[in-house]
Amino acid sequence: MTDNSKPTYELDDHSRRKLANNIYIQSPHLTGALKRIEHCRxxxxxxxxxxxxxxxxxxxxxxxxxxxxxxxxxxxxxxxxxxxxxxxxxxxxxxxxxxxxxxxxxxxxxxxxxxxxxxxxxxxxxxxxxxxxxxxxxxxxxxxxxxxxxxxxxxxxxxxxxxxxxxxxxxxxxxxxxxxxxxxxxxxxxxxxxxxxxxxxLPRFSIFNEDEKNTFRKFLAEYDKALPFKNRSNFAVNEMYERFFAASMGLPSGISSLISDAVDYAISDGSDCIKIEHLIQGYEIALEDQTEIPGNPFIVNISSLRNWDVMHPEKHKDVFNSSSLRSHAF
Ligand SMILES: Nc1ncnc2c1ncn2[C@@H]1O[C@H](COP(=O)(O)OP(=O)(O)OP(=O)(O)O)[C@@H](O)[C@H]1O
Ligand SMILES: [Mg+2]
CATH class of the missing domain: 3.40.50.300 (P-loop containing nucleotide triphosphate hydrolases)
Incomplete structure (x- = not known):
């Protein structure tokens, strides 16, 4: 809701895009880091x-x-x-x-x-x-x-x-x-x-143990909740969070740039949430050129995606290291 209690999805397109680009999610490791900084001060x-x-x-x-x-x-x-x-x-x-x-x-x-x-x-x-x-x-x-x-x-x-x-x-x-x-x-x-x-x-997100997976899903769920759409886009549900992980390689910057472009497509479509087609397009614009994964994680079927190196704890670091994401923030 905004100050005048108007739901954010009823704002004009420019304000909705701006709002979507300013979302900040305070995940637990960030809270821990802030405490350590405050301790120094x-x-x-x-x-x-x-x-x-x-x-x-x-x-x-x-x-x-x-x-x-x-x-x-x-x-x-x-x-x-x-x-x-x-x-x-x-x-x-x-x-x-x-x-x-x-x-x-x-x-x-x-x-x-x-x-x-x-x-x-x-x-x-x-x-x-x-x-x-x-x-x-x-x-x-x-x-x-x-x-x-x-x-x-x-x-x-x-x-x-x-x-x-x-x-x-x-x-x-x-x-x-x-x-x-x-x-x-x-x-x-x-x-x-x-x-x-x-x-x-400050670590990348990971999905290779239950705690880390839950932290990542919570981050996505909170992101979804903060978006200026009438309905939820269900980023954290089964399979979808895995697609987000492959696309972003666990980097908050990857998630935010992907969602930012998907928001643009969804708003110009007049959609009431971000749909898979918006994520497919968002990935192509925001991330495709910078990753070394074998395809668009929002198109491929889930069993194939799960076989990609990026989805395997012992191989994902090699994918990170060979991607240009390593040296350039999104
Ligand atoms: N907690 C968060 N919630 C939502 N988005 C975030 C969060 N943290 C980072 N981002 C997104 O990631 C982008 C990059 O983050 P930031 O510039 O802080 O990373 P960095 O670690 O300083 O990168 P670099 O090493 O390149 O300087 C931000 O512009 C923002 O869009
Ligand atoms: Mg920086």
């Missing part, structure tokens, strides 16, 4: 060495979405005395960044209008002053894996060392986020590693 002002955390996972497992959500719930605000505070903010590191570019990125995260100005040292000093002024309690640095220089396979130690200094001098906890490579980057920097006692992995 609460070490600010308490511990002399703040608790920092690494959030890692394959591309499209939902790292950035989770962190943006955390920021939304702890967003910048103006205090009664008129001062702006920024308790939490995010920024990114980029491949081949210098320390100066890294400071610019952090200053931009703080929305400093002069983020590009000054030499490295003065930028660093301004950053420290701003962090104090804005009463920041947690800094999120995304795309941390980019610190591994693609060409030289060398970790950009200057930036890693600037992050370490930032933590030491400000005592503000840091969340680093990135692909599984981020773990190697951190392991390659023992001094920085020491400050990151915990890490949390």
């Amino acid at each position: 609460s070490s600010y002002g308490v511990k002399t060495e703040p608790d920092c955390i690494l959030v890692y996972g394959d591309r499209g497992t939902g790292k950035t979405s989770l962190l943006k959500r955390y920021i939304e719930n702890n967003d910048r605000h103006v205090l009664d005395d008129g001062n702006m505070v920024v308790p939490v903010f995010d920024c990114e590191v980029h491949a081949a960044s210098s320390v100066s570019q890294f400071y610019t990125s952090v200053l931009r995260g703080l929305r400093d209008p002069f983020a590009y100005k000054g030499q490295t040292v003065s930028k660093g000093e301004r950053l420290h002053q701003l962090l104090v002024k804005m009463r920041t309690q947690l800094i999120i640095i995304d795309e941390f894996h980019e610190l591994l220089d693609g060409q030289n396979k060398k970790v950009m130690t200057n930036v890693a060392s600037a992050i370490k200094t930032l933590i030491n001098q400000t005592k503000i906890p840091v969340v680093l986020a990135g692909t599984t490579t981020a773990k190697f980057v951190l392991d390659g920097n023992p001094e920085l590693r020491r400050r990151f006692k915990t890490s949390v992995q």
Whole structure:
């Protein structure tokens, strides 16, 4: 229902599409990750060495979405005395960044209008002053894996060392986020590693044991429930969840891009739910070019689909690894 109690399926097409593209499902592992992040933040002002955390996972497992959500719930605000505070903010590191570019990125995260100005040292000093002024309690640095220089396979130690200094001098906890490579980057920097006692992995969904299967089905059922259609599309029912798993290879990004395109087809058809033909078309548009599976999982009969490698616990990783989904989010 919207504010004026109109059911979402009665909204105009544009609003329905927008709503469908903004669905976020809080699955249990995300709740667990949020708690761990909050725990780190609460070490600010308490511990002399703040608790920092690494959030890692394959591309499209939902790292950035989770962190943006955390920021939304702890967003910048103006205090009664008129001062702006920024308790939490995010920024990114980029491949081949210098320390100066890294400071610019952090200053931009703080929305400093002069983020590009000054030499490295003065930028660093301004950053420290701003962090104090804005009463920041947690800094999120995304795309941390980019610190591994693609060409030289060398970790950009200057930036890693600037992050370490930032933590030491400000005592503000840091969340680093990135692909599984981020773990190697951190392991390659023992001094920085020491400050990151915990890490949390955002996994792909799986259907190879009862608990994981139920979590995946629940995710699909909640997605279905949140869609702006009069009737349910029954994504979580028998067989259908298996088709979704094969199509997305367990990645939330795959599911959301598939559903997003299927929603467009269903809305333009005037359908009261997403039907199999919309998923067939959605898969062709959103995912087909990026997967190494033998056909469209919404067309093939279920017994053939169950014989595909992606549906077998001992073989599915090979399919993930050979698909371009591995390196590109949907
Ligand atoms: N919990 C969720 N519920 C619904 N959709 C989600 C969820 N998590 C992620 N998505 C979808 O997956 C897309 C990709 O997620 P996100 O960018 O957060 O992944 P990522 O792990 O940061 O990927 P990358 O490593 O490429 O940066 C999002 O745009 C969103 O559409
Ligand atoms: Mg991301």
